[in-house]
Amino acid sequence: MGWHSAAMARNSKLSQLQIRVSETEKHAIRSAAERAGMDMSTYVLSRVLSIPAREFQEAVRALLEPTAPSFVLADINSLLSKLTATELRDAVAGAPEVKLPPFLANYLAAMVESACAKRGISLPAWTGRIPPLDEPAFGSTLGSLRLHLLTHSPPAFRRRNIFIDASIGDRV
Numbered sequence: 001m002g003w004h005s006a007a008m009a010r011n012s013k014l015s016q017l018q019i020r021v022s023e024t025e026k027h028a029i030r031s032a033a034e035r036a037g038m039d040m041s042t043y044v045l046s047r048v049l050s051i052p053a054r055e056f057q058e059a060v061r062a063l064l065e066p067t068a069p070s071f072v073l074a075d076i077n078s079l080l081s082k083l084t085a086t087e088l089r090d091a092v093a094g095a096p097e098v099k100l101p102p103f104l105a106n107y108l109a110a111m112v113e114s115a116c117a118k119r120g121i122s123l124p125a126w127t128g129r130i131p132p133l134d135e136p137a138f139g140s141t142l143g144s145l146r147l148h149l150l151t152h153s154p155p156a157f158r159r160r161n162i163f164i165d166a167s168i169g170d171r172v
Contacts, residue, residue: 052091060096063104085119095126105130106160113156132160139164
């Protein structure tokens with residue numbers, strides 16, 4: 001079971017929400033749900049609670065698990081890479097719901113900023129509230145690669161004092 005499936009299993013339905021709508025609105029919701037092949041509750045929730053946003057937040061939470069962060073960062077890279085511009089805007093609109101260590105917060109913000117730039121959409125405000133790292137972080141311990149990394153790192157990563165040789169959609 002992947003992190004997404006596990007998260008969905010933890011989020012079992014424990015509460016009820018009731019809303020008042022007119023007969024016309026109820027009919028419109030029922031029709032839209034039928035066209036989407038869903039029951040009314042599932043349809044309304046799918047419209048209110050964005051699946052990409054939930055996936056993004058679950059992936060960010062996974063950064064704090066004892067697994068190697070590089071694998072989780074690769075999963076986030078894959079998620080951000082597959083989203084359309086509209087899905088991406090929705091997915092990253094909310095700041096991470098967990099507090100990340102400075103390096104991971106900056107790496108995540110740089111990934112989001114790179115993905116937004118690639119899709120031509122505005123950056124979410126929360127990325128601007130993450131101060132860049134005080135000390136440079138390099139994607140390799142080899143001193144001979146530092147000049148290459150300094151000059152070839154994607155702009156969003158350079159601004160955050162992170163020097164790597166790959167970005168959104170790339171694999172190392």
